[in-house]
Each structure stands twice: as C-alpha cells, then as structure tokens.
Amino acid sequence: MGTINVNGKELEVDEEGYLANINDWEPAVAEVMAKEDGLELTDEHWDIINFLRDYYEEYQIAPAVRVLTKAVGKKLGKDKGNSKYLYGLFPYGPGKQACRYAGLPKPTGCV
Template structure:
C-alpha cells in the first residue's frame, strides 16, 4: 500500500497508485496523481476525468470507455470521440491512467477499454 498527502491528510492507495477510497478524491488529488503519471492536466483530459467522476457519483460504478466515447461525441464532436484520441491523451490506457486520475479503484477487469 502507498499513500498520497493532500491538505495534511493521508490518502491510501494501492501499490499502483489507485485510490482505495474514491470518496477521498478531489481535483487537487487528481493533479497529484496526474503528476505521478507524468501527465499535465489540460481541458481535454479534465473532460474525460469529469465524465468518469460524474458517472461514478451517479452509479458507484466505473464507466466503460465506449460510454465515455458516446458522451464525448455528444459534447465535443465525433473527431474527439475516438479511442485514438483518448489514447493520445492517456498513452498507458483509459483504465490505467484516466480512471486512476479520476480516483477510481483499480478495475478488476480491463473491460473498461472495450
């Protein structure tokens, strides 16, 4: 187990840096996780992270990539709603980086990328 520190609080993560308690997430924590992933958060990355968080807050489940793509298409157009675009933003994968930055627990299945 590893930890992050935010505002004097210790936040537990698993050995890969995924939060153990997604409820401890906030945008400052996301910035720390992104820094650890060597990613600078820009508006396009934030958009995907916010889609993941919004879905989680309504369902307590992690959203699959195909549903993220559908949301991107509705809000940003078809040119941004592609797997290639998401992987350009998160080169190690949607489940490995976008979900981690969004404060999700490590997915038990990597079906998120389907």
C-alpha cells in the same frame, strides 16, 4: 497499500495506485497523480475526468473503455469520441489512467 501525499494529507491507495476511498478525492488528487506520471493536466483532461466522475455518480461503476469512448463522443463531440484522442490525453490507457486520476476504482473488465 501505500499512500499519496495531497495537500499535506496522506491518502491511502491500492497496489496499483487507485484511491482506496473514493470520498478522499479532490481535484488536487488528480494533479498530484498526473505530476508523478510527468503529465500536465489541461482542460481537455479535466473534461474526461469530470465526465468519469459524473458517470460514476450516476451508475456507481467506472465505465469500460468502449462505453467511455462512445459516451464521450456523444457528450463532448464526435472528434473526441475515439481511442486515438483519448490515448493522446491518457497514454497509459484512458480507462485505467483517467479513472485513477478521477478517484474511481479500476474499470470492471479492464485489462
């Protein structure tokens, strides 16, 4: 277990960098994690992060990439519901990287 510093608070993360406690999340968490990855978060990133948080709130799991892709297509438009678009935003993998920024656990079945 390590920690990340967000607005002066030390938040616990697991060995892969996911927040240990989902309730520790605030938007600044995503900003700090993205900065460490050398990534600037845009509105398009936030659409996905917010989508993931809504999904988790409703179903209590992080969606598999396949489900995320389909659901994003349905909610945000077909042009965004494909892995090319999502990998463009999150090069380390939309499931893993975006879930980490969103403060969610690693998706079930994610490889």
